[in-house]
Amino acid sequence: MDQGCIETVWRQESRRVLATLIRLLGDFDRAEEALNDAFLAATERWPRDGVPANPRAWLVSAGRFRAIDRMRRRSRFARIAGTLAVIEEGEMATAAEPIADDQLRLIFVCCHPELPPDAQVALTLRETCGLLTEEIAAAYLARPATIAQRIVRAKARIRELALPYEVPEPKQMLQRLDAVLRTVYLIFNEGYAASHGETAVRVDLCAEAIRLARLLRALLREPQSELEGLLALMLLNHARRNARTDPAGDIVLIADQDRSLWDRAAIAEGAHLAEAALRMRPLAGYAIEAAIAAAHATAPTAETTDWARIVGLYDLLAQADTSPVIALNRAVALAMRDGPEAGLGEIDALLAAGPLTGFRYAHAARADLLRRLGRRDAAREAYVAALELTQQGPERRFLERRLRALGSPPP
Numbered sequence: 001m002d003q004g005c006i007e008t009v010w011r012q013e014s015r016r017v018l019a020t021l022i023r024l025l026g027d028f029d030r031a032e033e034a035l036n037d038a039f040l041a042a043t044e045r046w047p048r049d050g051v052p053a054n055p056r057a058w059l060v061s062a063g064r065f066r067a068i069d070r071m072r073r074r075s076r077f078a079r080i081a082g083t084l085a086v087i088e089e090g091e092m093a094t095a096a097e098p099i100a101d102d103q104l105r106l107i108f109v110c111c112h113p114e115l116p117p118d119a120q121v122a123l124t125l126r127e128t129c130g131l132l133t134e135e136i137a138a139a140y141l142a143r144p145a146t147i148a149q150r151i152v153r154a155k156a157r158i159r160e161l162a163l164p165y166e167v168p169e170p171k172q173m174l175q176r177l178d179a180v181l182r183t184v185y186l187i188f189n190e191g192y193a194a195s196h197g198e199t200a201v202r203v204d205l206c207a208e209a210i211r212l213a214r215l216l217r218a219l220l221r222e223p224q225s226e227l228e229g230l231l232a233l234m235l236l237n238h239a240r241r242n243a244r245t246d247p248a249g250d251i252v253l254i255a256d257q258d259r260s261l262w263d264r265a266a267i268a269e270g271a272h273l274a275e276a277a278l279r280m281r282p283l284a285g286y287a288i289e290a291a292i293a294a295a296h297a298t299a300p301t302a303e304t305t306d307w308a309r310i311v312g313l314y315d316l317l318a319q320a321d322t323s324p325v326i327a328l329n330r331a332v333a334l335a336m337r338d339g340p341e342a343g344l345g346e347i348d349a350l351l352a353a354g355p356l357t358g359f360r361y362a363h364a365a366r367a368d369l370l371r372r373l374g375r376r377d378a379a380r381e382a383y384v385a386a387l388e389l390t391q392q393g394p395e396r397r398f399l400e401r402r403l404r405a406l407g408s409p410p411p
Helices: 003-025 028-049 055-073 075-089 096-110 117-127 133-139 144-161 170-175 177-192 203-219 225-238 264-279 285-297 307-320 324-338 340-353 360-372 376-388 393-405
Strands: none
Touching: 003 028, 003 055, 003 096, 003 117, 003 203, 028 055, 028 144, 096 117, 096 177, 096 203, 117 133, 117 144, 117 177, 133 144, 170 177, 170 203, 177 203, 177 225, 203 225, 225 264, 225 285, 264 285, 285 307, 307 324, 324 340, 324 360, 340 360, 360 376, 360 393, 376 393
């Protein structure tokens, strides 16, 4: 067995193992310590004994026992003896089903109304997606120290209030549904467009977000427009996963993708859910976004995309969501409908307003419109600005190719 096997298990299972360890140990920091101990044990044992049939359960069990050993060695053992007794009662040999729900439990803890909204986001990205503090800070244009403080304070607040590590009853669930759905979408987005590394798409995170949305849907007694719309949106976007990169792992734009590689079953399900969600009241923003995704996914070719409908849907979405990112996406759609000059004016206004100056996709979109208008020098400057804000390998290579096509080597 090579090191790559353990690295694969880390990518696929580490956050779900962590979620279960948090439930068992009752403490974020203790669980993170146990997670690292478990994978250290795996690097020692698996090459000799082979990979276990259920790696996730093995890791949870190993982490749990290492944590118990640590606690026994510490001077405060007497104060946590009761905790140990509860932990030791757990039987992990057949833990597949309890583990499966722990990710959702973790999200409800991270999204508890007792935590500030900005702390909810930071804690979720750290604990559920495994992003580094520096990566979260870059994504939200904040200082790493600020993000670190939010995470530490959120964990302390959870301990102080002894917030329950559970999925609430349906009535309480509805009261926290918006925050939970936002969190699930954050997980999906980190998978759909990874913020760092050499992989453009993290299929594991996308699949996990869809799994969590399906689980939420099964737990709620009645359909909810936000949830139906979000599940539809994720299915429709994830349906294109096999065509979004080439064999070398480089990005392929939607206009150039091989549509025969798209997952037609997922598109059919997503389009059906999107249509149903669009008819529900009150109309949810996710339902409108899903309708936009359906317009892309159901077009037979890039040339037959109904850009007029997409712009109209963005106009509707802008009434409910004033996010500058929504306005940016509308500007790109407007450029496809009315020409690059129309979209460029909108993007320039957004950048002048300030919130998107550190958003790499705004500069990349502007660069593309300038390129299409033949304004090569301005396009180069915009591509360089986007490149300076980009940490993901495939995105950097895409921008570098654009620069070389303009006759300018990357900086």
